[in-house]
Amino acid sequence: MNEIKDNAAEELSENMKILDDVTTTEYKWGFVTDIDSETVKKGLNEEVIRFISKKKNEPDWMTEWRLKAFRYWQKMEEPKWPNVKYPQIDFQDISYFSAPKQKPKLESLDEVDPELLKTFEKLGIPLDEQKILSGVAVDAVFDSVSVATTFKETLKEKGIIFCPISEAIKDHPELIKKYLGSVVPYTDNFYATLNSAVFTDGSFVFIPKGVRCPMELSTYFRINSQETGQFERTLIVAEEGAYVSYLEGCTAPIRDNNQLHAAVVELVALDDAEIKYSTVQNWYPGDKEGKGGIYNFVTKRGACRGKNSKISWTQVETGSAITWKYPGCILQGDNSVGEFYSVAVTNNMQQADTGTKMIHIGKNTRSTVVSKGISAGKSNNSYRGLIRIGKNAEDARNFTQCDSMLMGDKCGANTFPYIEVENPTAKVEHEATTSKVGEDQIFYLNQRGISTEDAVNMIVNGFCKEVFNELPMEFAVEAQKLLAISLEGSVG
Amino acid sequence: MLAIKNLHANVEGKEILKGINLLINAGEVHAIMGPNGSGKSTLANVLAGNSSYEVTEGEVYFDGKNILEMNPETRAREGIFLAFQYPIEIAGISNATFLKTALNEIKRYKGEPELTPKEFLDRMKAKAQILGLDETLISRYVNVGFSGGEKKRNEIFQMLMLEPKFVLLDETDSGLDIDALKIVSSGVNIYRNKDNAVLVVTHYQRLLNYIQPDFVHVLFNGKIIKTGGKELALELEDKGYDWVKDEALETQNV
Ligand SMILES: Nc1ncnc2c1ncn2[C@@H]1O[C@H](COP(=O)(O)OP(=O)(O)OP(=O)(O)O)[C@@H](O)[C@H]1O
Numbered sequence: 044m045n046e047i048k049d050n051a052a053e054e055l056s057e058n059m060k061i062l063d064d065v066t067t068t069e070y071k072w073g074f075v076t077d078i079d080s081e082t083v084k085k086g087l088n089e090e091v092i093r094f095i096s097k098k099k100n101e102p103d104w105m106t107e108w109r110l111k112a113f114r115y116w117q118k119m120e121e122p123k124w125p126n127v128k129y130p131q132i133d134f135q136d137i138s139y140f141s142a143p144k145q146k147p148k149l150e151s152l153d154e155v156d157p158e159l160l161k162t163f164e165k166l167g168i169p170l171d172e173q174k175i176l177s178g179v180a181v182d183a184v185f186d187s188v189s190v191a192t193t194f195k196e197t198l199k200e201k202g203i204i205f206c207p208i209s210e211a212i213k214d215h216p217e218l219i220k221k222y223l224g225s226v227v228p229y230t231d232n233f234y235a236t237l238n239s240a241v242f243t244d245g246s247f248v249f250i251p252k253g254v255r256c257p258m259e260l261s262t263y264f265r266i267n268s269q270e271t272g273q274f275e276r277t278l279i280v281a282e283e284g285a286y287v288s289y290l291e292g293c294t295a296p297i298r299d300n301n302q303l304h305a306a307v308v309e310l311v312a313l314d315d316a317e318i319k320y321s322t323v324q325n326w327y328p329g330d331k332e333g334k335g336g337i338y339n340f341v342t343k344r345g346a347c348r349g350k351n352s353k354i355s356w357t358q359v360e361t362g363s364a365i366t367w368k369y370p371g372c373i374l375q376g377d378n379s380v381g382e383f384y385s386v387a388v389t390n391n392m393q394q395a396d397t398g399t400k401m402i403h404i405g406k407n408t409r410s411t412v413v414s415k416g417i418s419a420g421k422s423n424n425s426y427r428g429l430i431r432i433g434k435n436a437e438d439a440r441n442f443t444q445c446d447s448m449l450m451g452d453k454c455g456a457n458t459f460p461y462i463e464v465e466n467p468t469a470k471v472e473h474e475a476t477t478s479k480v481g482e483d484q485i486f487y488l489n490q491r492g493i494s495t496e497d498a499v500n501m502i503v504n505g506f507c508k509e510v511f512n513e514l515p516m517e518f519a520v521e522a523q524k525l526l527a528i529s530l531e532g533s534v535g
Numbered sequence: 536m537l538a539i540k541n542l543h544a545n546v547e548g549k550e551i552l553k554g555i556n557l558l559i560n561a562g563e564v565h566a567i568m569g570p571n572g573s574g575k576s577t578l579a580n581v582l583a584g585n586s587s588y589e590v591t592e593g594e595v596y597f598d599g600k601n602i603l604e605m606n607p608e609t610r611a612r613e614g615i616f617l618a619f620q621y622p623i624e625i626a627g628i629s630n631a632t633f634l635k636t637a638l639n640e641i642k643r644y645k646g647e648p649e650l651t652p653k654e655f656l657d658r659m660k661a662k663a664q665i666l667g668l669d670e671t672l673i674s675r676y677v678n679v680g681f682s683g684g685e686k687k688r689n690e691i692f693q694m695l696m697l698e699p700k701f702v703l704l705d706e707t708d709s710g711l712d713i714d715a716l717k718i719v720s721s722g723v724n725i726y727r728n729k730d731n732a733v734l735v736v737t738h739y740q741r742l743l744n745y746i747q748p749d750f751v752h753v754l755f756n757g758k759i760i761k762t763g764g765k766e767l768a769l770e771l772e773d774k775g776y777d778w779v780k781d782e783a784l785e786t787q788n789v
């Protein structure tokens with residue numbers, strides 16, 4: 044009983060903080076850092092790719108891999124099936140590399156450009172020593188180059204590798220060769236192929252056999268330079284019995300022009316391993332008229348290779364002008380588990396086409412999908428989910444719950460479930476609901492002294508509760524704040 | 536405390552309240568009875584400021600302030616509390632979070648300091664005990680999966696937590712078993728004092744045995760057609776509403 048009360052108390056103060064915090068409707072992170080950066084000329088050709096590879100001192104095999112991807116990409120066409128609309132992207136009008144000009148290798152934070160540190164501070168990234176003590180190891184990606192990695196030493200003792208992927212390519216080539224592109228091959232899809240050709244940086248995580256990573260690992264992405272595409276590449280490998288929880292947070296400054304972001308994230312879980320991957324994405328969504336904002340075309344996929352392995356994706360998507368994203372799991376190992384918990388919020392002119400793919404291959408594999416879509420303004424929010432049960436996936440189970448909430452009558456929500464079952468022992472359940480933020484609910488809260496704005500936040504947070512519960516504590520708080528900011532003024 | 540003058544209100548263009556006059560002083564308990572559809576809940580909702588109801592004429596003063604110009608949350612913060620006939624469910628928000636938010640809003644409005652989490656929890660515990668409310672209900676989501684009786688009890692629990700000045704009980708007794716009825720009534724009686732007032736909407740005289748009214752009003756077709764003491768409720772229970780209607784027709788009150 045005491046525990047319940049304590050939890051309640053904690054929840055209370057958390058919620059109060061959140062509600063108090065809601066003060067601004069503007070995009071809070073819309074500042075530009077003025078630092079000297081080295082940017083390559085716009086356009087994409089083999090020369091540019093060789094340039095990027097050389098800048099990063101990559102071995103030949105890496106350069107070749109990029110070129111293979113590029114050649115393949117040239118023959119590909121941009122996908123047209125997502126339920127989003129945007130002007131044709133001119134891929135030759137983008138600069139593919141931008142790096143802060145400074146010493147190539149940094150030993151400590153003191154060496155980091157103070158302007159950069161200020162940016163991180165504004166972003167609330169826990170880079171300084173006290174914050175480090177709070178237990179978050181951060182790999183910060185600023186535009187395209189990782190500038191600081193903390194906590195490396197502690198991790199090293201356990202044999203954990205957590206470093207920029209560019210570093211891993213040099214220091215751990217055998218791991219990179221083995222796993223890079225093993226989940227998302229360079230031929231996978233238009234944006235993933237482009238990423239394979241031009242990716243600039245990202246994180247690499249390796250948790251060796253039997254090791255539980257003692258802290259949450261976290262990467263913050265921030266897009267700074269104008270008209271540079273951001274193409275991170277993240278690879279996380281958990282060996283037998285290993286466990287890791289990884290957090291990804293994103294922000295971008297306000298720009299008039301749309302910026303392209305095409306990341307690839309690959310996760311590999313071997314026998315009995317577990318990877319939890321959480322994202323809070325609040326990239327600039329563009330203004331009320333739909334001007335500016337990030338185009339977020341991301342390929343995220345996890346392979347549950349080993350038996351009893353587990354991969355969970357949790358995402359809270361409030362930003363970007365366009366989001367196109369389907370984190371998925373390939374459930375190869377017998378008894379492996381895939382989970383997808385998602386909150387996607389769209390407001391004003393935002394468009395989101397997001398969902399998941401659960402591919403059941405092994406026996407007795409299980410997947411759970413909980414998707415909460417919230418649309419406000421004139422936005423459009425689509426859930427697209429594929430559940431495929433292969434012919435050898437005896438007794439596979441999937442449960443999908445897909446809830447949409449509409450605020451106002453100018454927005455839209457769509458659900459596109461695709462279910463392919465080749466094994467008769469499989470059980471696939473799909474539940475979908477659509478609701479409006481109810482006037483009667485708002486009135487009920489009003490009648491207890493709660494303003495309409497706060498009432499809406501409460502109702503929306505309640506709606507997303509199942510997903511927030513999956514996020515690590517600090518992230519959950521952040522997510523609730525973001526939701527409040529994103530939806531401010533959309534009802535009443 | 537509350538003065539209602541010639542109140543008219545529409546729902547979806549149809550006039551439901553057709554000139555209500557009512558004066559409620561601090562320390563008083565008033566009961567409103569009347570057939571289904573006569574406008575009792577409408578009156579309660581209009582007083583609480585539900586925007587689905589449109590006031591077309593009349594005035595309502597609460598402690599000297601014209602509340603018709605206030606939004607519902609301001610009325611609530613001023614001290615008007617409606618125990619809903621059909622309490623609303625809010626998934627994902629615990630009763631505790633909900634009440635803490637509400638209480639702090641009200642305190643802030645009055646310029647009083649917020650309760651510390653400890654004070655708040657102690658208070659919740661004390662009030663829950665009065666109503667024999669299972670403590671697990673406190674951490675459960677607002678009204679979600681509550682039984683009909685639990686929802687009603689929860690309304691009274693909220694009332695005790697928020698300490699309003701004027702309480703509207705809209706058929707709080709319906710759906711309660713006999714024991715719950717006693718407990719809920721005792722909750723209301725504990726709350727009552729010389730500085731606050733209660734307006735009870737009910738169909739059953741039984742409740743009024745526990746919550747003794749100073750006045751009983753009969754609402755019919757959007758108007759109060761008869762007012763009496765608590766014995767009127769007994770008479771109504773006995774004879775139904777027809778004789779009151781007839782009487783009113785004779786005096787051209789309808
Ligand atoms: N939101 C609404 N939309 C349409 N009609 C409404 C609405 N609310 C109330 N009414 C109508 O107004 C009239 C009065 O309803 P009200 O709920 O006030 O009656 P009541 O006296 O509380 O009845 P009961 O004893 O059944 O609770 C009814 O005819 C009802 O159908």
Ligand SMILES: [Mg+2]
Nearest residue numbers: 575576577620
């Ligand atoms: Mg009623």
